[in-house]
Amino acid sequence: MDRRTRLVQKISSTRTFARIAPHVIPALDRTVHRLSGGKALLSTRMLPGVVLTATGARSGLPRSTPLACMPQDDGGWLLIGSNFGRPGHPAWTGNLIKNPEAEVSWRGRDVPVRARLLTGEERARAWRAAxxxxxxxxxxxxxxxREIRLFRLDRR
Structure with a gap:
């Protein structure tokens, strides 16, 4: 691991980062994603990322959220509902629980997916990998x- 990655990991572990990042990183990611025609996210300089579009649990409207992800060897993704270490589950996790059929923008392509909340030993294995x-x-x-929610996204 290089020095830059270690530094970013140290900074991103702080409470100050948890207060500031949710207001800055998603906005920057949305802008870069839009300007690049869906091919790039600023945060992918450190972690792979997708833009998840899920149906709002309450509104029923499409909700798009840039997220870090863990690409899986079989073509799926693991999403971690960390909310930057802040209290409360991120809204996108509730959206996926209520409406598991969603879409991700991955490397310039829109991919239909089905989300599954991980539990038990499957969650434990995924958490260790995360x-x-x-x-x-x-x-x-x-x-x-709260326990951080983990989701497995599989292509539909």
Missing amino acids: LEFWPPYAAYQARLE
């Missing part, structure tokens, strides 16, 4: 009383 992938998730979980 911590290996991005160690700051451990700091996020340590600050929280």
Whole structure:
């Protein structure tokens, strides 16, 4: 791991980052995604990312959210509902629970997906992989009383 990655991981583990990042990173990602014709996200300089479009649990309207993801060997994705280590589950997780059929923008392509909330041993395995992938998730979980939700997205 290079020095830049270690520095970003250290910074992203802080409470200050958790207060500021949710207001800055998604807005920058949306702008870069739009300007690149769906081919790029600014945050992918450190982590792979998708733009998830899911149906709002309450509104029924499409809701698009740029998210870090863990691409899986079989072509699916793992999404971690860390909410930057802030209390409360991110809204997109509730949307996927109520409406699991969604779409991701991945490398310039829109891909229909079906989401599944992971539980039990499957969640435990995915959580270990997530911590290996991005160690700051451990700091996020340590600050929280809730269990961070993990979703598996499979292509439809």
